[in-house]
Amino acid sequence: MKIWSIALRSLRREWRGGELRIVALALTIATTAVVSVASFGDRLHQTLARQGSELLGADLVVHVQAPPKSDWIVRADELGLRHARVESFRSVVVAGEYTQLAEIKAVENGYPLRGILRIADSLESIDRPANGVPDPGEVWVDAQLLTQLHLNIGDSVDLGKQRFKITRLLTLEPDRGGVAFTMAPRLMLNLEDLPATGLVQPGSLVHYHWLVAGSEQQIQVFKDWMLARGLLDTDLRDASNAQPRFRVALDRGESFLLLATLVSVLLAGIAIARSVRHYAQRQWDNAAVMRCFGARQNEITAIYVTQLLVLALAVSLLGAALGFLGQQVFVNILSGLVAGELPLPTWRPVALGVAVGVITVIGFGLPPLLRLKDVPPLRVIRRDLGVLPVRARLVYGIAFISFAVLVIWTAKQIGLILWVLGGTVATILVLSGVSLILIRLLARSRASVHVSWRFGIAAIARHARSSTSQIVALGIGIMAILLLTMVRADLWEQWQISLPPDTPNHFLINIQPDQLSEVESFFEQQGLVxxxxxxxxxxxxxxxxxxxxxxxxxxxxxxxxxxxxxxxxxxxxxxxxxxxxxxxxxxxxxxxxxxxxxxxxxxxxxxxxxxxxxxxxxxxxxxxxxxxxxxxxxxxxxxxxxxxxxxxxxxxxxxxxxxxxxxYLPREQNAKIREIIERFPNITDIDVDALLGQVRRVLNKVNTALQFIFVFTLGAGLVVLWAALTATRSERRKEIAVLRALGARSADLRLGLIAEFVVLGSLAGSVGAFAAAVTGWGLSKFLFELPYEANIVMWFVGVLLAVLLVVSASYLAIRADLKTPPWQSLRESD
Amino acid sequence: MREVNNALVEAQNLVKQVSSPEGTLTILDGVSLSIVAGEAVAVVGVSGSGKSTLLGLLAGLDTPTSGTVHLNGVDITELDEDGRAQVRADSVGFVFQSFQLLTSLTALENVMLPLELAGRSVPERDAKAELARVGLGERLHHYPSQLSGGEQQRVAIARAYVAKPRILFADEPTGNLDAQTSHHIVELLFSLNDEYNTTLVLVTHNPELGERCQRSFELEGGMLRGKA
Incomplete structure (x- = not known):
């Protein structure tokens, strides 16, 4: 009880000291990032689990390359099962001058057997459950198709040889499913209308789904009967293996995004390590006095560990609350990719956030606090007595282990774990090396520059190790932003340049064997190669x-x-x-x-x-x-x-x-495609440009989501900077006072400090641009096999961004110290 | 601006009060003194008598609650922080008990600093010469942490004299040094003082230092006791 109250009282008092606020800020950023991603993933997972059958629209789906055979239907009827056919394929939908590749779904009456189809009367009206499927001659489309074809409900569209009236807006298809990553817009029609369109011919690329529903027992009997007929397990899909690909993609995506947030966690850890070390040093006197008055060593340890854990728990809960708000940002960014209503997140992400918070604080902050028990009580008389600093190997070792625990937890696959850990260590080592070299080079040049700049460079060179950690932390944030913006744009451009000008941009599929000569002579007439x-x-x-x-x-x-x-x-x-x-x-x-x-x-x-x-x-x-x-x-x-x-x-x-x-068809000749489709309605045109456009839109959304994550990384990088500024604050105040005593004006002091931060920012920006360029080069050479040109603009952007961030953030942090009377600072430092 | 007799430093009715949880605390209570050019004076007194506070006020590093300080004919209590900085850059040097060298700069860079801040030309040549004068011509590029206490204080003395100030303030300049090193530092301080004809104001506990000065002011409970 005594320890508990001493710990809490001292936590309240020391909160004003600065270091614990940095710990809190770093941890808030880390847990907010983790909980944002985890709660978003949790909502998607819940939807998948809860909707098992609904996701299929049935209890069992038979998925083979043909419509159901008549004996299957007879058997299903005998067993009292309900069933409905669904056929889907891609085809072009035409509305006046507009065309759009869409996912066409032809459904039989009774669809869906499980779950609810939802529709609306217009883009503006509230949706409701559908009573049945589209009537013959009518189609239902989703909002994407309506917008892309510039249509309203009530307008007509051409599909193959037939014209249909759009009567409803599709808002939710259970088997699309409740959650799905979708590429092409949807058009739904009655299966009875399909033959008249002429779109489905023998050998056409069509997916045949036969939906079956009934009691669990009936389904099992039917499933066994089907397997005995030579069907494979993989032809039959039920709730247990619904959407396996989507589930795997979701797991991978979530794990990847969580790994991206671990970069912020790592940087937060660096800031925490730095701040707690400084905090522990400031606690030497208190620890010595407590020891003097009879505190046992393990009581000293208990007091400080309690303090740290209370702080970690409180802040992680705050981070979890903020992360809860943050995940809504993901929902917004990825809207359109994720369809349907998501359930609220569970407690799991909160638990994950708190666990990450506690592990980070223990791993990065504990070692220096454990040393406080060794402060000799004699320090109350002889202030020069302290404790040996914790061995660097031990500090780094514990930090690495705790980071590894987080990576293993997140990545789950051994190969990925090794890659991430190895990559992180290698990146940090290489960037630290580059920073140290830059600092050394700069230090040499300091004799030839103005006194303010010299002072700035000297301050960075003097604390080379601390400066390196700040440069690397900020550099990683800058690298991430540059990779996601400039390098990505450059690669995309390089790839497009690398394609020959007459690279085919249309694929025509579903051409029937009896149409071959006709199609070929049509191409010839039209002068199409x-x-x-x-x-x-x-x-x-x-x-x-x-x-x-x-x-x-x-x-x-x-x-x-x-x-x-x-x-x-x-x-x-x-x-x-x-x-x-x-x-x-x-x-x-x-x-x-x-x-x-x-x-x-x-x-x-x-x-x-x-x-x-x-x-x-x-x-x-x-x-x-x-x-x-x-x-x-x-x-x-x-x-x-x-x-x-x-x-x-x-x-x-x-x-x-x-x-x-x-x-290959130049844009202006797109009318020829329309002629082809009008003449041969069963042929489907796949517009590669449009497809690439769709891929690009999806990538852009994912990219925006990543940028959102890396804003946290940049924030964590700034906290590393703040931690360093806080730790060197008393030294800086003394320096300012000495300079003032020697006659420096406020403008000189400001210039000196700004010079230091400009140099620091330039180094961080250069390191970030260097890392982005190397990554870009690696990606283009080894992954995309494209020529890579270093982008000099990127370097300018990186440096400018870093300088602006560092100067403004640091200046805000130390502004007050410029106003302290010099005599006061000099007396404090004695 | 007015000339006050021949005085280089003139304080009138200086009062310094600070607020504390127990109420207002008076550290200096109506101190008036006058120091003429070329003089060496000591400010002595027991701990807490207000010596260092007085030095801070005379040098314009702090502002009084009431009263005035004229430094080199200028009323520095009327000036803002930058105005006082200008006066210091033009005519004041400092030596501190804990040396107060900038740890990120070398010995040479520390000594060059006041010259550069005052915008003087060829600061490097003058700084090297000054360091040679204090016997550190061979240690130009050492950082403070690589120098002994005595050496650090010699760098501080070189830094204080390099801009040829009219007046030098020293706050317990030997307070952190052993007896033998103290003796060397005292010698150095006074030999340079003679050479440059600087006015010296120092706060000290060291009897040897006090004796070397022409006059002493003794503070007790924030008030001057008598003038020697």
Whole structure:
């Protein structure tokens, strides 16, 4: 009890000292950042868990490359199950002069079997549950499509050969689902209308979903019956494996954003370490007096640890409250990507925030406080007696371990953990090295500059280690901002420059075999240069070397996705110029009917395929067996139709196929695309420019979210600066007083201080720009394989930003010290 | 502005009060004194008698509650902080008990500082010469932390004299030094004082220092007891 009250009383008193306020500020920033991201993620996760069946719109979804067979329907009816068909695909929607690629969804009466479809009468009106599905001749669209086609409810749109009236606005589809990351806008029509559009032909890229609902027992019986009919587990989706891809993407996204916030936590830790060390030094006298009056060593420790923990808990709760507000910013930034109502966050993110706060404070702040018990009581007489500082290795060691705990907790995967820890340590070491070199170089030049500048440079050089930590902390914040703005823009621009001017910007898919000659002669008449028409057959991989394929066998996400869904097989007589065989042999004309398979190298590696492996595919209700005969590399950025999987030309003649081609069309000739679609309504145009525009919009939103996180990083960097200013405050006050005594005017003093902060800011800005440039270079060379040009403007922007931040923040922090009478400061320092 | 006799420093009725939890505390109570050019005077008294406060007021480092101080003919109590800084830059030097060197600057840079602040030309040459005079010509580029206490005080003395001030204030200049080093510092202080014909005002407990001065003011309870 005694310890508790001493700790709290002293916490109240020392709050005015400055260091504990810095600890509180640093911790507030760290926990706010973490809780913002975690509560946003928590809301998304809850939605996923709660909506299991609703997300599917059914209890069981049968997902195969064909409509349900009649015996399946008979069996479902026998069991008393409800069922409804859904077919979805991408197609162009035309409204007067506007066209838009949309996700078309044709639904049968009864849809959805679980969950609620919500609609509204206009963009302005409040939505309500829908009573059924669109009537024949009518379509429902989402707000995005309505806006992009410049339409209102009641207007008409063309889809394939048919014209439809828009009667409702779609606001929520359970199976889209309650939460989804969406790319293309939605149009929903009655399944009865689909044949008349002429959009779906044999071999078209269509997803067939058959929704089934009933009691748990009925569903299980039906599921077993279907499996006995040769369907695979992966063809049948229920609440337990609903939206696995989205769930994985969400986990990854959340983990990535949390890792980004850990940068702020690390910087906050540096500020805390610095402030607590200074605080502990100021407590030597108090500790000595308490020891003098009989306090035991462990009581001294208990008092200070209690103080620190009380502070950490209180501030983390405050940070959690602020983080709760902060997550709303994410909801706003990512609106449009995240559809539907989100439930309120649970207590989990708050617990995470408090845990991060306590771990950070203990890891970075505890060591110097533990030393206070060793202050000799004799210090009350001999003030020169103190304690040895804690060994640097121990301080850094404990800090590293606590940071590692946070990273392991967040990243979860061993590879990622090692990358993040290694990357963090390497970045800090390299940037510290660069800062030290810059400080040394600058220190040499100080003889030749004006006294104010010399004083500024000298102050930085004198405290080289502390200056380095400030420079690196701010530099990391600046780097993050530069990467997300300038480097990103540069890379995007470089990539666009790197594409040849006639790079195809349209893909035409779903071309039917009987349309080939007609399409080709149309292209010729219109003077369009297209790439060759390439066939596609949709096939599902079912076994490799006799062993049934199970997505669970693949740890690699790409491989898992490939085996979960139908693959596109194509055939070719000869190798395209942008393909190269790297192992095995391309087929000869005698082998055109043989069961051979050419696999793209990366695809083969992901699936662990070897030359000679036997793969069995199911196409419709037939099976096809092929042996891997060679590996290819593919230049994907040629924007020609290219395929992971190729077979000899005469192997697939009996299977339903469609064709694909790509062509380059200048913007002003877009009318020709409309002509193509009008003439061949079943053909779908994929506008690459528009698609890239959509990708870019999504990236921009994610980028804004990241920028929001890195504002915390910059804030934490400034707190490191404040911590250093607070720790050197008495020294600075003395220096100001001495300069005043020697006749310095206020203007001289201001100039001297501003010079110091300008130099510090320039160094931090340079280090940040350097780090951003190196990262940009690495990304472009190794990841995007683009030429990278150093952007000199970026350096100016980085330095200017850092100088403005450092000068204004520091000046605010020390302004009061300029006004203290010199005699008072000199007496205090004696 | 007015000339007050021949006095370089003239204080009239100086009162310094500070507020404390127990009420207003009077540290100096109506002190008047006059120091003429070229004099060396000591201010002595027991701890808490107000010696250092008086020095701070005479040098314009602090402002009195009431009363006036004329320094080199200028009423510094009428001036603002920058005005007082200008007077100090023009005609005042300081030596402190705890040296008060700027830790981030080398010995040479510390000594150059007053010259640069006063906008003098070739500060480096003069500063080097002054450091050589105090016997530190070989330690120009050492930082304060690399020098002994006596050496630091010699740098401080070089810094105080380098701008050739008309008046030098010293606050317990030997207070932090051992007896032998103190003796050397006292010698140095007075030899330079003679050489430059500076007016010296020092606060001290050191009897040797007091004896070397021509006059002593003794403070007791914030008031002057008598003049020697």
């Amino acid at each position: 297209s790439r060759p028409l390439t066939p596609i057959v949709r096939a599902r991989l079912i076994s490799i070397n006799g062993r049934t394929v199970d997505p669970e066998d693949y740890r690699d996400g790409f491989a898992r996705r490939q085996v979960q869904r139908a693959a596109n097989l194509s055939w070719a007589e000869e190798l395209q110029p942008d393909n190269k065989v790297v192992q095995g042999k391309w087929w000869s004309s005698e082998q055109f009917k043989d069961g051979l398979l050419s696999v793209e190298l990366g695809y083969a590696e992901a699936l662990g395929l070897k030359l000679g492996d036997e793969l069995v595919y199911r196409i419709g209700d037939k099976e096809l067996s092929v042996a891997v005969s060679n590996y290819r590399t593919v230049a994907w950025d040629s924007f020609r139709p290219n395929f992971f999987l190729l077979v000899p030309p005469d192997l697939l003649t009996e299977f339903p196929s469609s064709y694909i081609t790509s062509l």
